[in-house]
Amino acid sequence: MARSRRVSHAPSARGGFRNRHGRGLRSSVTGPHLPVLRTRAEAFESVVAETADYLRGLWPDDLGDVSFEIAGIPRSVTPSGLDRWWVDSGARRVVLYRLPIERLSHLHVDDEAHQRMYVESCVFKAVAELLGKDPWDLAPDRFHHF
Numbered sequence: 001m002a003r004s005r006r007v008s009h010a011p012s013a014r015g016g017f018r019n020r021h022g023r024g025l026r027s028s029v030t031g032p033h034l035p036v037l038r039t040r041a042e043a044f045e046s047v048v049a050e051t052a053d054y055l056r057g058l059w060p061d062d063l064g065d066v067s068f069e070i071a072g073i074p075r076s077v078t079p080s081g082l083d084r085w086w087v088d089s090g091a092r093r094v095v096l097y098r099l100p101i102e103r104l105s106h107l108h109v110d111d112e113a114h115q116r117m118y119v120e121s122c123v124f125k126a127v128a129e130l131l132g133k134d135p136w137d138l139a140p141d142r143f144h145h146f
Helices: 040-058 098-103 112-131
Strands: 067-071 085-088 093-097
Touching (some): 040 098, 093 098
Antiparallel strands (some): 085 093
């Protein structure tokens, strides 16, 4: 025996339209009183942008015209594995590959702070490769201990 379904497309007594299951419109996952969650891609982009801005502040003449880009994965696999970044010195361009950086990092502590430091270190290494310098020479005053 077939069931009959009652589907109403009219506004409910509370106002507004409901969908066919009667649940109403969807709201934010975090609710009205909490901040909106950021995705991993957005967090990665903000760390790269902040690190690039920091390095541009230290090396304005060398990095003023450099573009920083983010891609998912490299197009090809090298014999050493997946690259974490690609530097084009002629076009003054640094491309960071988000998925290899995030997923192939074997951190001893996998928390937000260590992930951020690893992304920052990849940006430092890519910029050092572009400028032909050692990554530690990019911000020598930052690492003074007392």
